Amino acid sequence: MGDLAHALADTLAALGSRRCMCNPGQDVVAVIDALEGSMGTTMFPTEVGAGFAADGYRRVDPRGTDLPVCVVTGKAGAAHLALPLENAFADGVGMLAVTGRCTVELATVSVANVDIGDNTSKGLPEVVNAFELACTPPQGPALVTLDRTAQYGPAEAAPRELTFGHRDPSPRDVEQATDIIASAERPLILLGTGCLSGDVEGLREAVTAIGIPCVTSMPARGVVDEELEQCLGPAGMRGKAAANDALRGADAVLAAGCSLSHLTVPVGALDGTRVFRVDVRGQADADTDAAAFVTATLHAVDEREPWVRADGPLVYEGSFAAPVAVSSIMDTLRPGDCHVYDVGAFSMWACAAGTVREPGSFLMPHNVYPLGYAVPGAIGALMRGTRERIVAVCGDGGFVASLATLPMAAEHDITIVVLDDGGMDIIRQRQVERGLSTLTSHLPRTDPVALARGCGIESVRVDRREDLVAQLEGAGRGALLVHCRLERGPRILGALDGNNFKVRDGSG
């Protein structure tokens, strides 16, 4: 019999994990050492960086059992991991976190919680169960906690054949959904992140073949090709006007893998609408492949002419401020690329801009909006190896928040765009609206170009839209930082949906 560290590493590798993101400490050094022998293991300078990288790794392609393993030490390490775990839990991103002891209650932001403590012989079968939960939709982080001494205690690997995988849609449920959609005058399909981990290819074919309009949640952007006439794009708070109009106007909605939160469904939009839901946490049909369910339903109904039209492309015009910079970046998004967004006023403009054609090409945390996500998230997405060109987009605030991870970018084919409007604009806008002091939306001055060069990253400064586009078109090999000096952007309206998303003069 070997020790727990090796038994755990062997078990996780046998289940399908290929990557470990870690930040070491005494509680987990032996675990990390064992994982190094079983999978690609990368040290991140902070636990937050490791956690966001694990998130980006899984978010870019949430299928299968290649669950990222995020290992941090107890107390300080585990406390730092609270933010990435909260973010992953809220957005349904699977990962397996292994930590030492901590009084911060991380179990509340995990889909499964295994406290191995010092009982090394009993814990591993439970870890396998937790692993399975973490990668089965609706996914989320699973947490394994151990005592420092446990790493060295005796244990045997406990892999087993995972029953992982979705249940095939039940014919009875499909029939019911088909009846609802077929008898509707204005049917609509609402696709959430649950669809991303299922049979996406089948879904894309079915949506293309049958003209029933569909909308997506923001994080599911790209699950079907937004260039399709019947794809109205993302709905919700920052979504497209046509998508929200369709939600309000539909008389029947098949909602698949979507939580129907206020971020996706405008308040009251579905009142009085017949809604059939599939693959949602807590529902009886929770483990159904949501994508396959929609596919089966679409194949059972007749082809239709769409009853709503998509918006034309959203064009932001004006000076080199956030809407113009962000829409220019979105216009360079090609199949095979992945753009990873941080949070800020600038990112709001990205939500309804551009055309997202494939899943895994537009990553933006949706519920928690954690500042500093983009750079480590992009490094994680790159490690998954499924996308060709990776671009991290952040504001000057997000850039500073992720500085600890910047040196790591030097070793990767990654482009970082820093949209620098000289402060934290989203905060400033709220402060101005409420007549508050704007002192705390200022940032200490930094020079992203000099900082990046100091880390061995090629770096340029641009002041014009054309120069930004030229840099992005040419990017892809090696690390590059593009520092955009922006004018202050127009005010983000307190918007409930894309209808309100119009560029206005002035910055009030």
Ligand SMILES: Cc1ncc(C[n+]2csc(CCOP(=O)(O)OP(=O)(O)O)c2C)c(N)n1
């Ligand atoms: C970890 C964390 N801390 C604080 C916040 C609140 N917050 C949201 S956006 C933001 C500032 C963004 O500034 P910047 O990156 O410069 O983008 P801008 O708004 O200027 O476009 C802050 C502090 C957050 N979302 N996450």
